[in-house]
Amino acid sequence: MKVIAVIPALNEEKRIEVVVRGTQKFTDQVIVVDDGSTDSTAFVAEQSGATVVQHGENCGAGAATMTGIEAARRSGADVIVTLDADEQHDPHDIPALLQPIREGRADIVFANRFGRRNRIPLIRRFFNAIGNFVTLIATGKWVDDSQCGFKVFGPKAVKEVRIRMNGYEFCTELVRESVHHRWRSAEVPIKVIYSEYTLAKGQSFATGVKTALKILLRSFLR
C-alpha cells in the first residue's frame, strides 16, 4: 500500500523542513503544494526531499489540497494523508490515523483535536463548534472535528474525492463527499501543538463567517 502525504503550504519556509522530515518517516512520499508563496517554501521543501508542486497564484487551502491529491493520484497513491505545514500536527500520529484504513474499517479518517487533553484556547474551541454545526446543517453529518486539516483517505476515497471549494470551506466539503459517496468514516484523537504562530495564522472571525456563508450557499446551489 503506497502512502503519500500531501502538505499544502503558504509562506512556511521556517517550518516546512521539520514537517517534511517528520512526515517522511511514516509515508512513502511527501508532496508539498506551494500555494503561491512569496518566500522560499518550495526551495526548502525540495531540499528536504519532498516532491514540490507549485501554484503560480495563491488559490487557497482547498485548491492546494486538491492539487496535492491529484499529484498523489498520478504518483500511484493508494492512501493519502493530508496535514498542515505549520507544525500544528504531529506526524507521529500518522500510524494511528492509518490504522482504520489498514484494518479495512474506514474509507476516510478524520483526526480529532478534541479527543485528547490538548491545550486548545477557548475561542478556538468555540469557532470549531460553530464549524461543526454549520457542517451538520450543510451535510447532515456530525463530525467531532470537521475543520481539522489532518486526514487520511483510503483507496476508495482516493479514487472518488473531488474538492471544488478553494478556501477553508473544503473541510466541510470533504464531510459532504463522505456522505455523498457513502464512505465509511473513523475519527482518531490526535495531539495538537498550538503556538502563537499557529494561533495568529488561524482563521479570523470574519473568515469564519465568510466560510460558513459559502458552505450554506454552495450546499443550496449544488
Next chain:
Amino acid sequence: MTFTPYQIIAPLISVFALVYAWSLVMKQKKTIWEGALWTLFWAAIALIALVPEVLDYLTFTMGFKNRENALLITFLGILSFIVFYLIVRVEELEHRQTKIVRSVALREAGLGRNGRKHEECKNNGVAE
C-alpha cells in the same frame, strides 16, 4: 375558489424544481440531505403562493403596513438574488482559474496527463 395566475405558476415551478432536485439526488449528484433542504424551500414557496395568509404573521412581525413597503421588500429580494447570482458567477470563474493554475502546476512538476513523457522530454531537452 379562484386562483390568480401567480397561484398557479408558483406551485407548478416548485413541483418542477422539486422533481429536478430529486432527479439529481437519484443521479447521486446531490445528497438526500440537500434534497430535503430544497424540498423545504420549494414547499414554502408553493405554500405562500397558495395560502398567502401564512405571511400575515411575517407582515405583523416585520411591520409591512402598505403596498409601498411590500414593493420595496420585493425589490430588495430581487437585488439580493442578483448579488447571489453574481457571487456564484465569480466563484465559477475562480474555479476555472484554479483549474488552470492546477494543470500548469502539475505539468511543471512532471505530473501532467502524460507526466512521464513530459519529464523525459524535459530531461532530454526535447520539445513535446
